[in-house]
Amino acid sequence: MITLDGLAIKALGERASSLIEGLNAFSSQEDGLTRLYLSKEHKEACAYVCAAMETVGLTASIDALGTVHGLLKASEGNPSKRVLIGSHIDTVRNGGSYDGNLGVVVGILALEEIRKRGIKLPFDVEVLAFGDEEGVRFPTTLLSASAIAGVLDPSEFDLSDADGISVRDALKALGGDADSASALAYSRDETLAYLEVHIEQGPVLESKDLPLGVVTAIAGARRFSFTYKGVAGHAGTVPMGLRKDAAVSAAQLICEIDKVAKAEEQFSLVATVGDVRIKPGAVNVIADEAMLSLDVRCEDDECRQQAEAAIVAAANRIASENNTPVEIIDYTAIDTVHCSKRLQTLAGEVLQDMGLPDFRLMSGAGHDGQVMAQLCDLGMLFVRCKGGISHNPLEHCSTEDMGYAVEALVRWLEKLGSHHSSES
Numbered sequence: 001m002i003t004l005d006g007l008a009i010k011a012l013g014e015r016a017s018s019l020i021e022g023l024n025a026f027s028s029q030e031d032g033l034t035r036l037y038l039s040k041e042h043k044e045a046c047a048y049v050c051a052a053m054e055t056v057g058l059t060a061s062i063d064a065l066g067t068v069h070g071l072l073k074a075s076e077g078n079p080s081k082r083v084l085i086g087s088h089i090d091t092v093r094n095g096g097s098y099d100g101n102l103g104v105v106v107g108i109l110a111l112e113e114i115r116k117r118g119i120k121l122p123f124d125v126e127v128l129a130f131g132d133e134e135g136v137r138f139p140t141t142l143l144s145a146s147a148i149a150g151v152l153d154p155s156e157f158d159l160s161d162a163d164g165i166s167v168r169d170a171l172k173a174l175g176g177d178a179d180s181a182s183a184l185a186y187s188r189d190e191t192l193a194y195l196e197v198h199i200e201q202g203p204v205l206e207s208k209d210l211p212l213g214v215v216t217a218i219a220g221a222r223r224f225s226f227t228y229k230g231v232a233g234h235a236g237t238v239p240m241g242l243r244k245d246a247a248v249s250a251a252q253l254i255c256e257i258d259k260v261a262k263a264e265e266q267f268s269l270v271a272t273v274g275d276v277r278i279k280p281g282a283v284n285v286i287a288d289e290a291m292l293s294l295d296v297r298c299e300d301d302e303c304r305q306q307a308e309a310a311i312v313a314a315a316n317r318i319a320s321e322n323n324t325p326v327e328i329i330d331y332t333a334i335d336t337v338h339c340s341k342r343l344q345t346l347a348g349e350v351l352q353d354m355g356l357p358d359f360r361l362m363s364g365a366g367h368d369g370q371v372m373a374q375l376c377d378l379g380m381l382f383v384r385c386k387g388g389i390s391h392n393p394l395e396h397c398s399t400e401d402m403g404y405a406v407e408a409l410v411r412w413l414e415k416l417g418s419h420h421s422s423e424s
């Protein structure tokens, strides 16, 4: 039995750190990380991940959509069952080293530890390094995970990047094959669980002074735009009581949105106005149009829908009070994906065994797990990231925290293995 001493954790973290550093070499920019799906850098990173998998004793291969697979065969029991571990190795433009990459690296190292420690598992375990999570190059996202989950829409292969290159052609150029994607789907009966370790990309764990947290759900989201119509007028001559000022209506709605989101205490509801446009946009003209965007996310769909309804009601009330009609457009509704309760419990036990609290939090960002949950039970662990900063070259995860992540994944698999053995 490996005891949880600082040295063991540090050594695991250093292994993770060196693999992360190795992956940093595959970037289309020098002082930052840009690795888009099916780029030259992505292909090179796939080869690097393949080699790293083989070094630790996994059977590695790259599939028709550029997902790298590293298989560790079951050491006992029914080998027809499998557990998947995954994340992505594509990045945003000028991104960080840990988003996605950390989950792949932690997966590889956890399986190395499973082998080294002679831990017997009653299922195959496969690490997956997906290529299309960020959706930056093509107007698609989660393509590679969708193929494995069996929920791929083949029409997405005809979508093109800014240079007019379709996913289909980009795949062909890199030795992939869109036409054989349907064969990549795994069977539901054979797939027990999908586990993903990811940096939090937010400040919660850091604020609690914790290296790891158990994810409860990937938040559902909805987006809106509100456009108020006013009447343009001279800033000096129209008295306040006779104005129809679209900018004032937008400002009042922003305050109302903030109030609605802050009033919700049970679930983690977040609402963001990230874009405001005022027309005509002149210092001495009353605004005749004001548009604001809204992004609402919550781990509870009903709670989110209630908040949306309250915001829409407020938008209409403000419109009539100020005599500025509002046009409301809503789009992109995604329901919450819940992590498996059983996997959350097991992960919580693992954290407690490691002397850490069983801390739970939702994911406000999307992940490969969102799609993989359509195939099997989803479990996710978050790792603290410095300052909550992500999608930025400043993204950072400490060596020690990465060590904790590897150790937790080893123990999570071990626990899942003994539960599975006792159930079957």
Ligand SMILES: [Zn+2]
Pocket: 088, 099, 100, 133, 198, 367
């Ligand atoms: Zn990610």
